[in-house]
Structure formats: structure tokens, C-alpha cells
Amino acid sequence: MLAVIRYTVPESQSQDFVKQGHAILDLLATQPGYQRGRLxxxxxxxxxxxxxxxxxxxxxxxxxLSAARMAMYPLMILMVNEPGAYEDVHVRDGA
Known part of the structure; x- marks a missing residue:
């Protein structure tokens, strides 16, 4: 299952956003079922x-998401409001 959360981040906030994004991925990585993530x-x-x-x-x-809610809260104002959970229909790995 693929999860995508998009954000619109003003350039002046990008450094702080990257730090917060790293912290969120670190927290998500501790949760059961996590496979990989990227910013x-x-x-x-x-x-x-x-x-x-x-x-x-x-x-x-x-x-x-419930476990990471507090870490994600400061970025909610920057989120693009759209569905973000995608079920795999077909996966093709590279050679």
C-alpha cells in the first residue's frame, strides 16, 4: 500500500519542513507494517x-497516522487536501 501526503511549502519554510519531514519518517519507521518512506x-x-x-x-x-498525529500536526496547514492512500494494483520491479 502506498501513502502519499503532498504539501505546499513556501521557500522560506523549506529547511524547517525538511527537518520535520525527517522526524515524521523516523517516527513512522518505528510503526508495525512500515516498509519504506521518502521525502x-x-x-x-x-x-x-x-x-x-x-x-x-x-x-x-x-x-x-494515529501514532504520528502530534508530530504531523504542525505541518497540517501545508497539506494538500486530497486522498493519499493507494492500493497496489500492479508492481513491476526494475531489472
Missing amino acids: ARSVDEPNLWALVSEWEGAGFYRRA
Whole structure:
């Protein structure tokens, strides 16, 4: 299961955002079902960021969000309000 949370971050806040993003990923990584995560920045729109994580299933992700709520709270004003949980339909690894 893929989780994507997008953020619109003013350039003046990007350094603090990166620190907070690292802390959130560190916290999520301690939760059951976590597989991997990354913080990414759009190459076309530098104010657009994504916190992307992979989970064993949606239940694990939702429980992890509850555990990380306080760490994520300061960034909520920057979140893009859209669905962010995606179920794998097809996965193809590289060679």
C-alpha cells in the first residue's frame, strides 16, 4: 500500500519542513507494517513536496497516522487536501 501526503511549502519554510519531514519518517519507521518512506520535492514546482511511504496494508498505515498525529500536526496547514492512500494494483520491479 502506498501513502502519499503532498504539501505546499513556501521557500522560506523549506529547511524547517525538511527537518520535520525527517522526524515524521523516523517516527513512522518505528510503526508495525512500515516498509519504506521518502521525502521528495517536485522538480517542476519547488514549493510542492511529498511524504511517501509504503506499508503492508491500509490498516497499518491508518494506525501509524494515529501514532504520528502530534508530530504531523504542525505541518497540517501545508497539506494538500486530497486522498493519499493507494492500493497496489500492479508492481513491476526494475531489472
